[in-house]
Amino acid sequence: MSSPAPFSRYEFLIAWRYLRARRAEGGVSVMTWISLIGIALGVMALIATLAVRAGFRAEFVDTILGANAHTSVYMAPDRFENELTGEVYVTPGRIADYDAMAQKLADIDGVTRTAPVIRGQVMATANDASNVAEVYGIRLDDLKAIPRIVDPETSSGEIEDFGSGIAIGSGIARDLNLRLGDKLRLIAPQGAKTAFGTTPRVNAYTVTYVFSAGRYDIDQTRIYMPLTEAQSYFNREDVVDEIEVFVSDPEKVDDWTLPLLQAAGDRAQIWSWRDSSGSFLAALDMEDDVMFVILSVLVLIASMNITSGLIMLVKNKGRDIGILRTMGLTEGAVLRVFFLCGAFTGIIGTIAGVILGVLLALNVDSIMALINSLTGGNAWQPEVRGIYRLPADLRAWDVFRAVALSLTLSFVVTIFPARRAARMNPVEALRYE
Known part of the structure; x- marks a missing residue:
């Protein structure tokens, strides 16, 4: 048994x-x-x-990915030496033929879209209150492609009115007590050039769109301005500061670093979302x-x-x-x-x-x-x-x-x-x- x-x-x-x-x-x-x-x-x-x-x-x-570029292409600073004094001057790198370069970058396999952008720091004031803000000069079509910015559930106003004003974060609107149609005054330290030197530039813009990106720091500081207006406001005639690049797989954004550098030229540099938030x-x-x-x-x-x-x-x-x-x-x-x-x-x-x-x-x-x-x-x-x-x-x-x-x-x-x-x-x- x-x-x-x-x-x-x-x-x-x-x-x-x-x-x-x-x-x-x-x-x-x-x-x-x-x-x-x-x-x-x-x-x-x-x-x-x-x-x-x-x-x-x-x-x-x-x-991060819903309100920012996956990676950005910009140019290294220019260095000039005064032959008489020997002093070295450094100026920020600019991209002149930005549409051609944006198209060249967009032709890379895996790149979904590109967007020329101007960036600048300003002081935003309204209703006896002020706030430090970062302005992004961008085209309407490129702004409409940013998912966290154009989300109708978290934004107010018509995105199509962007060409006649500016778009601001909900944090700025709250701190400065702004509503749609109100005027926001922007002060740029490096503004108008006169015979007596460079003076701060002060312009007032109509708030046509208020967004919430889901990030406190973005909503608290970011302003979007039409690209042509930003070129005039920040003295960037016919140039941009960088080209934002979006890829098919943001988690593997480093795989596109070498192709982007090769397409952009010798002086090009790359800054991805992993570089800013990797640590x-x-x-x-x-x-x-x-x-x-x-x-x-x-x-x-x-x-x-x-x-x-x-x-x-x-x-x-x-x-x-x-x-x-x-x-x-x-x-x-x-x-x-x-x-x-x-x-x-x-x-x-x-x-x-x-x-x-x-x-x-x-x-x-x-x-x-x-x-x-x-x-x-x-x-x-x-x-x-x-x-x-x-x-x-x-x-x-x-x-x-x-x-x-x-x-x-x-x-x-x-x-x-x-x-x-x-x-x-x-x-x-x-x-x-």
Whole structure:
């Protein structure tokens, strides 16, 4: 007669009976409940944290790519030396044949579009208030191709009226108390050239469009102006400062660096979105790894309580172990019974943790909004975090990692007390019964 296969039905029945038994009968102990709850909370925290971190990174990158160029091509500064004095003068590099260069860059495989741009710093004033702003001189068609700027749900005004005024961020509009149709005065330090030198240029423009890019720093400082007007305002007649380039795969924008440099010429230089935000994204990735390790330790601590609970269960079930051994159960069968007791605790705790973690991740935005309202807006400050909300991106890989970690730790810590039960001498167990 062959022996039953490992993990037979009767082993599951015995393990489940032990877990369901009352405390007075030597069943589930307080430590087992503590370990189950601890595992559930640990898995919940791990899943929710990974989802929030992934959502924060996705939102941060989306606000960058949705309102900025993937990469920009500009020229190196020009250097001139005065032959009489020997002094060296440096002037910013400009792009003269910008339409031809923009078309040349657009012909590169993988480049979706290009846009000549002028950039300048100004002081914006209105209604006895002022703010420092960065002006982007751009054409209407190029502005309409920026998704975060032309989003009708977050903007006001008609984008088609851009040619007769300027577009400003919602932060500037709020700080300067501006509405559509109001006048905004811009002051450029390097303005009109006169016989007495260069004087600041002061022009007033009508606000025809107000946008919200989803980034606090952009909404607080950015102004869009028609390209021809910006050329006149910043003394850039027939030239532009840079050409913005958009590619098919922004995450691999570095693959286009060499082709763009070759097409733009010897004095060309490249500045991509990874150059401006790469260090911050690297810090986020490192923080993700650190948070995973820290929360993994919490799950491990909760799993270690399974060991304590099983040791107590083995001690209380010594008589039962002796009887089972005399009835013919092998050491392996006893080991598997108590292994299943611990495994059930880990599995139930993990399932509960997954459910709670998914619910928390799906509702984290609403929960954060409630906490923010209760704390008067101090829980989430856009001027510090950069974005206006705390999103969550629940990914199957993150859930799988949390489940795999929890189950692995739960199964490993169960082996020691299960082996102790299997090696118990049935004679010693029944001596005093």
